[in-house]
Amino acid sequence: MEEKKSHKAPNLLQQLASVAAAAFGVQGSEARERDFAHGKTSNFIILGVIFTVVFILAIWGIVKLVTSLAGVN
Template sequence: MAKKEQQPDDEPRTMRFRETLSSVLFGALGVQSSKARERDFTKGKPSHFIGLGIAFLVVFVLVILGVVSLVLHFAGV
């Protein structure tokens, strides 16, 4: 079996999906650390952040609409 070659620290590595997703979620909440923000700008791809940001926005709006609909249903309106 071949071992995976580790990339040196000076060579930029693109971010994994989980790292990008956590950056989008923490950024939306406004609690992202400066270390993570720096990693995003050096290793992240803008297209990944834009895609996940749009997906987060759609899910967020659908959840809000669902909660409002549920509250109005139980209120009898």
């Protein structure tokens, strides 16, 4: 007998975790199915854009830090 899955929409933390996992290609099938069945597309798009901007800024900051520590301007 198969368990019934929760029919609740994912909360903000679950959505953020899904966006991060999907960005790195490790999204689980259960979370993906929950997101497609009950998630709101606009929330995932907005979180995806925010995640991408923060990720790019973090990489840029790390590169600036490393180059300044190495003496390269």
